[in-house]
Amino acid sequence: MDYFIEPVKSDCEDILSRFQRTESVRYEEFAAIWRKMDFPSIFYGKMAANEMRAFSRLILTTAYPYLLPPYNFQIRVGGLYLLYGLYYTQLVAPKEKITIALKDWENIMKFQQDAMNSRHYDVCYIFRKLISEKAFYFAAMPKHLYFHVKRKPKRQEVCEEFRDRPARVKELITTETLEEIMNVQEHYEKVKAAVSTTPGQPDPAVNLINKHLGPMVQSTVMEYQNWLDEVAVRKNESGDAAAAADPGEGTSTQGDSSRRAELLASIKSKSYGHLVEASKSRRHRQVELDTSGPEIKQESTRKTIPCLQTRTMKNLISKGKVKEEVMECTRHWRLSVTEQDKSLKRRVKKRFKY
Amino acid sequence: MAASSAAGCSTSSNANDDIPTYEYIDINTKPFHVATFENLWKQTLNPKYYSIRDVHQETDEEFAEDIGIPTGTVEELKVICNPDTLRCHPENQPPDTDVVPADPGLMTLRMRKRRQDYRETLIRAQTCRQDLYAAELENLAIGKKPVDPEDLLPEGEIILSVNVLFPVITERFKHFKARQNLQVLGSQKLTDLRDAICCLSDLQVCGEFSDTPDMAPEFISKDLFKSAFLFLEGIFYNDMRYPECKDLSQTVREWAESHDMPTFQTAKMEETTFRDLKLKVGYPYLYCHQGDCEHVVLITDIRLAHRDDCLDLKLYPLLTYKHRMISRRCAVCNLYISRWMTTNDSFAPTDPCLFCDICFRMLHYDPEGKKLGDFQAFPYVDPGAFN
Ligand SMILES: [Zn+2]
């Protein structure tokens, strides 16, 4: 059944990108695209009963991630509509359920709250309808896990076009980096003062860097964020006349903006006064001024790890507890099988083949 | 500053330890405590959301009140969002859903068409029998209500899906992974699962019975060797229900101790419910019985019970999938499933040879039950015994 994952994913992304082009979150728009694509036919074709069920499960599982971050609000709305459509048009009875993982529930609740605040009542209505139809499984994970270790683990692909507004600037200028800049600046000033001809006073001739670099970067970032938000609001309003007058519209990317708000609040709360304390943490940083971001870490997951058996064996051998030849003799697993029986068994196999 | 961020980090990880997250994406989760996970769900959800008795459909008024909009608007929404809007054909002309539409735009359909066309070129169109049986099993249990209302599943029960793999005992097993899928309830004991695992080695009879064929059935391994353990997250859960049960894990633990490995704990299988466990979903664990018959056991999913689940308590652990084995038939009649295997048998065309009970007795014994000729006979348990 797994061979269907790729085409199903591509069909889901197709309908969602068409929906994205409407720049709307209205259900009517989605339903029109749905009908135009004849999306229910995705369930058509001759299949055995359990094959049909397995396919329903697969397609619901595949569509589920679009309901969650990192996708933007509009795509998540599309994701909800898509799940709704698939749930109602699937051909098995009773219907296969949409599995929600506990870790995602908070996100989904926030999403629903955003929709409510922005008065996207169709979104709320459809979500509530699914709930009241008991269309959900409340589970540990969004799918069954079978420890299917693949030789080449596939990277989790996120459809880039659907992503929430790229927040590269925000990722780059975090509280930590700002703090770092301020620390370095402070340190720089001290060094200048130390080498200066007038002790305690930096040499006015060495004045290459703006003294207020930290606050300056901060205000620039904030200004940029505000501008982005305004653009988003205007875009949403144009696509949605009904909610145009609503001041709460900006919260449609709540996840994002609340994170930003947190960031800004934390930046604000950290005046220079507080940062003096941080010199402790700076001391060790002086040695490793390498401010490599967390990105680097992801690289390590691509390393191939030997299987558990190999690792255990290696571990034991290196400890000298097990000799290498032991690996050979622990092969057969039934105590009852002796060497003699083994040869007998091989013969049995030959004769029994019909 | 540094201290506060560290503290923030640790509290968040503590509080969320029992929210399942991936250890390896799409492979398995980190360990979590099942009961805590269950409670976390129940704390956040309105009990109506997962109730198995509640048949109440939310009315427009309730929805309107909840959101704070006039009922008229809800009426409108109901029309706009009606599932009928998803229909792509006139109401009175339902399409043939067995047919993939011509020239489909959807990638999925193109692939399905390719596969179907290919299947039709095969001389023998194979409907997989495994699939048929699986569908049958699924349909048996779905939404099943108990006869006695006492046996109705309690509200908020959790269901764990368990996957039990079978060891490669015969050559044939090499080519596929024989498995058995079960659903167990959070309130059930580990021993309930153990009793539901049907493994051939439990039915095995040890010994040669050519002189006393009638005695054979009394020596089934299951009754003789009752010990077993489940090994989960560093703990051996031993079945100690009967006085003759032994702690099978002892050898392993002693070995581990003598090899500088961390010491393992033990617990009793019959005193532990699934709710009590701390485990990783999707992670292979071990079930061992009959001394050395080892099965890989995976918990593939844990979720709150649903209205459409089998609601009869008594039917759990519920079998949801079982690999069907091909049976070996009698060498004489080729009709009945074999029960005996003989060696050094001058009556037999092969060595060893399989017989059903009737043919075996007719061929090897006179009407008085006296053994004819010289041969050894061993009771044979067919892999299809549990089909
Ligand atoms: Zn077994």
Ligand SMILES: [Zn+2]
């Ligand atoms: Zn026969």
